[in-house]
Amino acid sequence: MSWIDIGALDDIPAQGARVVKTAQGCVAVFRTLDDQVFALDDRCPHKGGPLSEGIVHGSSVTCPLHNWVFDMSTGAAQGADEGVVRTYPARVEGGRVLLDAAKLTAPRAA
Amino acid sequence: MAQKLVVIGAGMASGRMLEHLFEEAPGAYEVTLFNAEPRGNYNRIMLSPVLSGEKTFPEIVTHDTAWYDAHHVTCRFGERVTGIDRAAKLVLGENGPVAYDKLVIATGSTPFIIPLPGHDLAGVVAYRDLEDTNAMIAAADKGGRAVVIGGGLLGLEAAAGLQMRGMEVTVVHIMGHLMERQLDPSAGYLLQKALEARGITVLCKADSQEILGEDGRVKALKLKDGTELPCDILVMAVGIRPSTALGKEAGLAVGRGIHVDDAMLTSDPDILSVGECVEHNGQIFGLVAPLYDQARIAAKTLIGEAAVYVPREVSTKLKVTGCDLFSAGDFAEGPGREDIVFRDPGRGVYKRLVLEGDRLVGAVIYGDTTDGNWFFGLIKDATDISAMRDTLIFGPSFQGGAQADPLAAVAALPPEAEICGCNGVCKGKIVAAIQSGATTLDAVKAETKASASCGSCTNLVEQVMALTLGDVFARPTVQPMCKCTDHSHEDVRLLIKSRGLKSMPAVMQELGWKTPDGCASCRPALNYYLLADWPLEYKDERQARFVNERNHANIQKDGTYSVVPRMWGGVTTPAELRAIADAAEKYAVPLVKVTGGQRLDLLGVRKEDLPGIWADLNAAGMVSGHAYTKGLRTVKTCVGSEFCRFGTQDSTGLGIRLEKHLWGSWTPHKLKLAVTGCPRNCAEATCKDIGVVCVDSGYQIHVGGAAGMDVRETQLLTTVATEDEVIEIVSAFTQLYRETARYLHRIYKWLDKVGLDWAREQVVDDLENRRALAARFEVSQSVYRTDPWAEHARPSERAKWGPMADLTLKEAAE
Ligand code: SRM
Numbered sequence: 071m072s073w074i075d076i077g078a079l080d081d082i083p084a085q086g087a088r089v090v091k092t093a094q095g096c097v098a099v100f101r102t103l104d105d106q107v108f109a110l111d112d113r114c115p116h117k118g119g120p121l122s123e124g125i126v127h128g129s130s131v132t133c134p135l136h137n138w139v140f141d142m143s144t145g146a147a148q149g150a151d152e153g154v155v156r157t158y159p160a161r162v163e164g165g166r167v168l169l170d171a172a173k174l175t176a177p178r179a180a
Numbered sequence: 181m182a183q184k185l186v187v188i189g190a191g192m193a194s195g196r197m198l199e200h201l202f203e204e205a206p207g208a209y210e211v212t213l214f215n216a217e218p219r220g221n222y223n224r225i226m227l228s229p230v231l232s233g234e235k236t237f238p239e240i241v242t243h244d245t246a247w248y249d250a251h252h253v254t255c256r257f258g259e260r261v262t263g264i265d266r267a268a269k270l271v272l273g274e275n276g277p278v279a280y281d282k283l284v285i286a287t288g289s290t291p292f293i294i295p296l297p298g299h300d301l302a303g304v305v306a307y308r309d310l311e312d313t314n315a316m317i318a319a320a321d322k323g324g325r326a327v328v329i330g331g332g333l334l335g336l337e338a339a340a341g342l343q344m345r346g347m348e349v350t351v352v353h354i355m356g357h358l359m360e361r362q363l364d365p366s367a368g369y370l371l372q373k374a375l376e377a378r379g380i381t382v383l384c385k386a387d388s389q390e391i392l393g394e395d396g397r398v399k400a401l402k403l404k405d406g407t408e409l410p411c412d413i414l415v416m417a418v419g420i421r422p423s424t425a426l427g428k429e430a431g432l433a434v435g436r437g438i439h440v441d442d443a444m445l446t447s448d449p450d451i452l453s454v455g456e457c458v459e460h461n462g463q464i465f466g467l468v469a470p471l472y473d474q475a476r477i478a479a480k481t482l483i484g485e486a487a488v489y490v491p492r493e494v495s496t497k498l499k500v501t502g503c504d505l506f507s508a509g510d511f512a513e514g515p516g517r518e519d520i521v522f523r524d525p526g527r528g529v530y531k532r533l534v535l536e537g538d539r540l541v542g543a544v545i546y547g548d549t550t551d552g553n554w555f556f557g558l559i560k561d562a563t564d565i566s567a568m569r570d571t572l573i574f575g576p577s578f579q580g581g582a583q584a585d586p587l588a589a590v591a592a593l594p595p596e597a598e599i600c601g602c603n604g605v606c607k608g609k610i611v612a613a614i615q616s617g618a619t620t621l622d623a624v625k626a627e628t629k630a631s632a633s634c635g636s637c638t639n640l641v642e643q644v645m646a647l648t649l650g651d652v653f654a655r656p657t658v659q660p661m662c663k664c665t666d667h668s669h670e671d672v673r674l675l676i677k678s679r680g681l682k683s684m685p686a687v688m689q690e691l692g693w694k695t696p697d698g699c700a701s702c703r704p705a706l707n708y709y710l711l712a713d714w715p716l717e718y719k720d721e722r723q724a725r726f727v728n729e730r731n732h733a734n735i736q737k738d739g740t741y742s743v744v745p746r747m748w749g750g751v752t753t754p755a756e757l758r759a760i761a762d763a764a765e766k767y768a769v770p771l772v773k774v775t776g777g778q779r780l781d782l783l784g785v786r787k788e789d790l791p792g793i794w795a796d797l798n799a800a801g802m803v804s805g806h807a808y809t810k811g812l813r814t815v816k817t818c819v820g821s822e823f824c825r826f827g828t829q830d831s832t833g834l835g836i837r838l839e840k841h842l843w844g845s846w847t848p849h850k851l852k853l854a855v856t857g858c859p860r861n862c863a864e865a866t867c868k869d870i871g872v873v874c875v876d877s878g879y880q881i882h883v884g885g886a887a888g889m890d891v892r893e894t895q896l897l898t899t900v901a902t903e904d905e906v907i908e909i910v911s912a913f914t915q916l917y918r919e920t921a922r923y924l925h926r927i928y929k930w931l932d933k934v935g936l937d938w939a940r941e942q943v944v945d946d947l948e949n950r951r952a953l954a955a956r957f958e959v960s961q962s963v964y965r966t967d968p969w970a971e972h973a974r975p976s977e978r979a980k981w982g983p984m985a986d987l988t989l990k991e992a993a994e
Pocket residue numbers: 734735736737742744773774775776777778779781806807808813814850852867885886887888889890926
């Protein structure tokens with residue numbers, strides 16, 4: 071793994087998200103109420119909704135467009151909906167948010 | 181023959197190390213013990229009971245003169261070590277050098293002092309040693325006021341101690357809740373409530389700016405928001421820094437702490453280090469449990485036995501009598517976690533367990549900490565808990581499982597708590613009526629008038645009946661708000677008021693929420709209820725908002741946004757149109773469209789462009805049209821008497837007045853108005869939430885229309901003679917809707933429940949009540965009647981609308 075620093079934890083609102091632009095599209099970086107971070111593709115598998123604009127609760131996020139709910143640790147849709155969002159390793163160290171650069175820049179399978 | 185061991189620092193770690201050493205290899209070393217404090221080892225963590233008066237200093241001394249004599253320790257207390265000469269193997273004390281074969285650095289840590297102006301005034305103290313403690317006791321003996329900066333473990337123990345000695349204490353904490361490193365917001369809320377109950381004032385999210393003095397002594401703390409907190413003593417308890425100066429000057433490897441390996445050896449094989457001054461594998465320390473392990477390993481290394489220090493999980497308790505909290509393990513970071521939450525609002529208990537797969541990895545408990553150590557054991561041992569998962573939260577003695585009690589929140593209400601707001605009936609009165617024979621809802625209604633008006637408290641009255649009558653009363657089941665709670669929307673609304681709940685954690689704790697932070701369905705609703713009920717105290721929580729209200733624009737299917745500036749009453753000017761045209765061109769807006777609400781919509785704006793386009797529209801005098809809110813949308817008007825040959829009144833002017841009066845207000849669902857100049861109804865007033873139809877004799881106020889998924893015609897509320905009466909009744913009616921409707925019910929749905937007659941009684945017939953409602957509306961408008969665009973378009977806010985990082989640039993550069 072090669073971790074890269076994408077910014078301060080405090081740049082992300084608690085129970086919110088910010089996006090990171092990559093050559094392959096945007097990645098949403100979420101922060102939960104108790105300061106866990108998760109990184110997911112910012113595209114809902116349903117109709118492409120920006121997950122970064124969803125409501126964060128526990129370690130799940132609800133898509134802003136049609137309310138599908140995703141478990142942020144696995145990327146899997148919950149309940150009756152089916153679909154998986156790609157996730158990326160993310161962690162916090164000394165107040166900084168780190169993402170795995172190798173995974174981020176690897177081309178994504180269609 | 182004995183080797184020479186010198187120990188710098190007689191603290192908790194070195195004391196324990198010497199005990200192990202003398203036990204396992206008595207006589208192996210001739211020990212010299214330096215301590216900067218003018219005394220030997222004592223139990224530092226018990227300074228808090230000394231401060232509060234529950235213990236005396238002699239009771240917390242761990243090693244006395246007899247013990248040092250028995251082990252032939254040369255004590256050099258009150259003497260600071262000023263340097264280490266590694267080449268000559270000498271320790272340089274203030275009163276002279278001493279030679280060593282082995283050296284242990286155990287200098288602990290130093291309190292961090294924020295370099296605020298005035299931090300060096302007399303009366304500003306840290307909290308680390310007996311001198312600090314005695315300074316606080318001396319100040320408290322004179323009475324007066326104390327301010328403690330820092331709402332962590334040390335700060336709160338200082339605050340509680342000073343309060344017990346009779347001072348008036350305020351805690352100033354920069355974070356959103358107390359002890360944020362050990363507690364989550366729910367537990368932090370309970371702790372704050374307990375401290376406030378004993379008379380301590382707690383200010384969270386409070387940033388200190390300056391310490392004010394008089395004649396060289398502290399006089400007050402000034403906060404960034406301008407508040408001044410007068411005080412006679414100021415305690416700074418904001419954190420500690422490892423005391424590494426000696427190690428660094430001697431050329432040892434030092435990072436945040438003095439680097440040690442698994443055997444507690446520093447980069448010099450003859451020098452060891454233990455305690456808060458060390459850094460082991462990137463970790464530094466602030467609690468004694470891991471230091472005791474280090475002490476054991478260091479003693480083994482000194483006697484030549486191989487030993488490996490393995491850091492372990494730590495747990496925290498607060499030593500404030502009456503505040504029972506426990507926090508252990510890691511509930512902060514790492515993916516794949518699940519929560520189990522138990523709340524008992526009646527007893528003020530909150531327990532949260534954090535699971536990762538089949539293991540317990542963290543626990544936060546407030547109120548009933550009896551099982552804390554059991555949970556801690558499960559965490560430390562990484563026990564597989566899958567078999568007891570369902571009942572885990574109830575602890576070891578409950579492996580059969582009690583259930584959370586849905587009636588607990590109502591049981592916890594005091595007799596004087598108001599249940600029925602319409603008729604002012606309190607819980608005690610209802611209980612009394614039931615006890616004297618009213619055993620059906622109708623009987624209670626007849627006897628007390630509770631739930632006899634709008635009916636939204638019916639379910640609460642039934643809960644009081646169930647509590648008073650027990651099993652004989654069969655309570656109809658209600659639809660809970662969501663899966664996080666057993667309470668209905670109506671119950672939650674009423675309980676927020678009657679119990680004075682003013683924050684999200686307060687509601688979730690006191691009403692027994694089953695999840696730590698709610699879900700996408702209850703959070704927006706709670707945020708609305710809190711805003712509506714406590715407009716001056718509660719601050720809108722953006723992260724509890726749906727995207728449109730969080731971003732003050734409507735999200736489109738492709739993730740762009742639409743921007744609709746307000747056009748008061750549907751009226752615009754050439755200058756406004758020009759500014760809209762300019763903005764559309766500047767931001768390459770794909771579509772400009774006339775909306776059904778009589779204004780212009782700029783569709784397809786990128787998120788990062790929002791603050792810019794808003795600033796441009798603001799500059800031309802336009803504000804947000806709130807086309808995205810559960811709040812006032814538009815007030816449609818027709819041309820009215822100013823131009824139309826049939827117009828009876830100035831419908832355009834009244835529409836603008838109404839819009840200027842109501843804009844910015846949050847309501848349970850969208851709120852649309854129209855004012856039409858005559859019954860021909862060109863402004864479609866009779867399918868609006870509130871519609872005014874102008875007639876010769878004045879104004880008909882119609883309510884409860886809609887033209888969405890349901891098409892509803894309005895009903896006539898009343899007819900009045902003047903514009904001022906229209907404004908007053910519309911404000912009062914809107915406020916009644918805001919205070920009593922459930923989230924996401926439009927006016928017609930709410931009226932279907934409470935009845936038009938009831939509403940008319942409140943805002944038409946009862947003049948005093950109308951005025952009171954209108955006045956409350958005005959109070960909340962004093963906060964809401966502002967343009968959110970202007971706030972978010974400020975230069976300091978703009979960066980937040982763009983990406984946090986742009987790796988496309990980085991990739992291109994590589
Ligand atoms: C822009 C506009 C359509 C237009 O191009 O004219 C519009 C657009 C939307 N309407 Fe509407 N409504 C618009 C006038 C209306 C009207 C007509 C009116 O107000 O006179 C109605 C029927 C009248 C009424 O509300 O009773 C209307 C009934 C709805 C409803 C159904 C409400 C209901 O209670 O059944 C929804 C859904 C909802 O609110 O839950 C809705 C929701 C929406 C949303 C916000 C859907 C969403 O959540 O994303 C649409 C946003 C589109 C976008 O991408 O920006 N819109 N919508 C109109 C904006 C008016 C304005 O200036 O603010």
